[in-house]
Amino acid sequence: MKRSGILMPLFSLPGDYGIGDLGTCAYRFADEVKACGARIWQMLPLNPLGYGHSPYQPFSSAAGEPLFIDLGALFEEGLIAALPAPVPASSKVDYDAVTAFKEPYFREAYGTFRRKRMERRKDYRAFLQESWVYPFAVFAALKKKNSLRPWNEWPEEAQCYPERLSEALKKAGLTACPAFPEAAGGVLPDPGVSREEIGYEVFLQYVFFRQFGRLRAYARGLGLLLMGDIPFYCGHDSVDVWMNRDMFLLDSKGFPTSVAGVPPDYFSATGQRWGNPIYDWEKMEADGFTFLKARMAGTARLFDIIRIDHFRAFDTFWKIPASCPTAIEGAWIEPPGYAFFDSLLPDLPGVEIVAEDLGMMRKEVYELRDHYGFPGMDVVEFTLTDPEFEVRDNMVVYTGTHDNDTVAGWWESLEDAGRDAVLEALRDLGFAVADYKDGEPLPERFFLEPVPPVKPEVPTSEGAAEGAPAGSGSVPCTDGKAEEDPAEKPSFRHFTPEEIAKLVTCAALSLPPETAVIPVQDLLGLAGYARINAPGVVDDVNWTWKLAEDAPFRKRIPEIRKMFEAFGRV
Numbered sequence: 001m002k003r004s005g006i007l008m009p010l011f012s013l014p015g016d017y018g019i020g021d022l023g024t025c026a027y028r029f030a031d032e033v034k035a036c037g038a039r040i041w042q043m044l045p046l047n048p049l050g051y052g053h054s055p056y057q058p059f060s061s062a063a064g065e066p067l068f069i070d071l072g073a074l075f076e077e078g079l080i081a082a083l084p085a086p087v088p089a090s091s092k093v094d095y096d097a098v099t100a101f102k103e104p105y106f107r108e109a110y111g112t113f114r115r116k117r118m119e120r121r122k123d124y125r126a127f128l129q130e131s132w133v134y135p136f137a138v139f140a141a142l143k144k145k146n147s148l149r150p151w152n153e154w155p156e157e158a159q160c161y162p163e164r165l166s167e168a169l170k171k172a173g174l175t176a177c178p179a180f181p182e183a184a185g186g187v188l189p190d191p192g193v194s195r196e197e198i199g200y201e202v203f204l205q206y207v208f209f210r211q212f213g214r215l216r217a218y219a220r221g222l223g224l225l226l227m228g229d230i231p232f233y234c235g236h237d238s239v240d241v242w243m244n245r246d247m248f249l250l251d252s253k254g255f256p257t258s259v260a261g262v263p264p265d266y267f268s269a270t271g272q273r274w275g276n277p278i279y280d281w282e283k284m285e286a287d288g289f290t291f292l293k294a295r296m297a298g299t300a301r302l303f304d305i306i307r308i309d310h311f312r313a314f315d316t317f318w319k320i321p322a323s324c325p326t327a328i329e330g331a332w333i334e335p336p337g338y339a340f341f342d343s344l345l346p347d348l349p350g351v352e353i354v355a356e357d358l359g360m361m362r363k364e365v366y367e368l369r370d371h372y373g374f375p376g377m378d379v380v381e382f383t384l385t386d387p388e389f390e391v392r393d394n395m396v397v398y399t400g401t402h403d404n405d406t407v408a409g410w411w412e413s414l415e416d417a418g419r420d421a422v423l424e425a426l427r428d429l430g431f432a433v434a435d436y437k438d439g440e441p442l443p444e445r446f447f448l449e450p451v452p453p454v455k456p457e458v459p460t461s462e463g464a465a466e467g468a469p470a471g472s473g474s475v476p477c478t479d480g481k482a483e484e485d486p487a488e489k490p491s492f493r494h495f496t497p498e499e500i501a502k503l504v505t506c507a508a509l510s511l512p513p514e515t516a517v518i519p520v521q522d523l524l525g526l527a528g529y530a531r532i533n534a535p536g537v538v539d540d541v542n543w544t545w546k547l548a549e550d551a552p553f554r555k556r557i558p559e560i561r562k563m564f565e566a567f568g569r570v
Contacts, residue, residue: 005040016086023070037570064208152254233276271327408497409528498525
């Protein structure tokens with residue numbers, strides 16, 4: 001059965017306090033996804049935002065981003081005395097401003113939580129038993145104490161706390177960190193930050209997961225599935241690497257000896273040097289992949305469908321010497337991908353996995369994907385004009401992803417020949433794009449169902465065939481064969497970028513794959529200013545786009561539903 005989904009990062013929702021969060025805006029959007037007839041809401045990773053505010057360089061694979069906490073829920077629970085007035089609406093997230101605004105309310109809420117002895121709550125006590133909670137709280141508190149510098153620039157005692165922690169646990173006969181009250185009671189070594197600061201970080205995580213759990217339950221009640229990503233690699237400045245240095249290729253000072261990336265290709269003469277540390281796969285496998293399986297299990301706590309970013313690295317990954325400033329030097333290395341998934345999948349029953357398999361891959365990547373029945377991806381911006389691309393049923397089709405320009409922005413960036421190729425491809429899919437005159441609005445039916453391509457009648461030697469549409473037909477050639485009139489080719493001059501976004505969306509929905517996911521920006525026909533991320537760029541634009549208000553999307557719901565219905569995706 002075919003289904004549709006909508007891609008919308010949580011931070012891009014029109015929240016009241018400068019960022020989308022787990023409050024009213026999220027519940028309203030879930031209702032709107034349902035009203036559109038879609039079954040999937042795809043978000044991006046929700047972990048603590050790292051370098052450049054990127055959700056793909058998080059400080060933890062298990063923790064949640066505190067900025068997504070809803071102040072309204074804190075007020076309703078009596079944790080803050082007053083609900084602040086909404087800040088002026090904006091189309092960009094200012095992370096520093098949001099942090100400065102929310103932090104005092106978080107501190108107030110934690111003070112109230114302790115004063116009312118809410119630490120005795122059963123669910124809070126149960127939350128403390130999660131093995132990742134205490135280490136992350138210590139990491140977050142130490143990071144703030146050290147002016148947010150990377151962990152391998154901290155004082156040596158703080159850098160080496162994981163080793164001291166491990167030794168203390170072994171001495172106490174423990175296999176995992178105990179709950180926070182026990183840790184504060186002397187079982188664990190002093191981390192160099194106060195119990196109050198560690199408790200504050202624990203509290204933020206407790207609130208995040210409490211609020212997210214409510215949202216997920218609400219979405220399930222609507223029949224929606226939540227979809228999110230897991231990055232293949234960890235950021236170096238993360239609790240994942242700090243606590244598990246033996247699972248990465250690092251030197252004695254904690255710096256990577258090899259880093260991740262991709263080699264030179266058509267798009268970059270020097271490749272892409274991402275800088276993430278490389279896994280020590282021999283140790284990973286000998287340990288039963290405990291670390292990687294815990295990362296996947298943490299993501300499965302949040303999402304029903306997990307898209308594995310850079311899936312190809314489970315087949316082969318590009319290993320770059322850390323001394324190389326580009327990605328030119330390196331080698332393809334084969335990890336034990338089959339052994340990992342054989343170990344993982346029995347522990348994650350019911351979780352759907354999607355393989356991000358974009359770009360040029362060796363056939364073994366597809367063999368690994370297909371061995372486990374994972375859907376791959378089709379991004380129409382890349383494949384619409386590629387006659388060699390094979391569209392399969394077991395795929396997730398997108399107009400674009402968070403790393404692409406919006407369809408309208410992409411269209412505006414194309415040269416004339418590229419635009420003609422797009423329209424020709426649309427015509428081949430059954431969308432007649434040549435039979436509308438300049439300035440003539442596209443009829444509603446154009447967006448609800450494919451229509452047969454226009455085939456101009458061949459004229460007689462004396463002119464156009466009787467009854468032929470004005471302007472149709474062809475002109476004679478000197479060899480006696482009919483030649484198509486250039487005026488009859490589909491002309492991009494007939495279409496606005498917003499209309500092209502609708503066309504490409506309909507084309508994506510019409511394709512065979514069971515699942516089609518459309519970004520909100522393309523459903524609204526927004527231009528390139530609404531792009532989420534331009535890969536390889538660190539600036540104050542990436543990861544900041546948000547809807548200033550909800551009304552534009554809400555008004556489009558009837559039209560969106562008609563499109564989804566027309567292609568059997570409701």
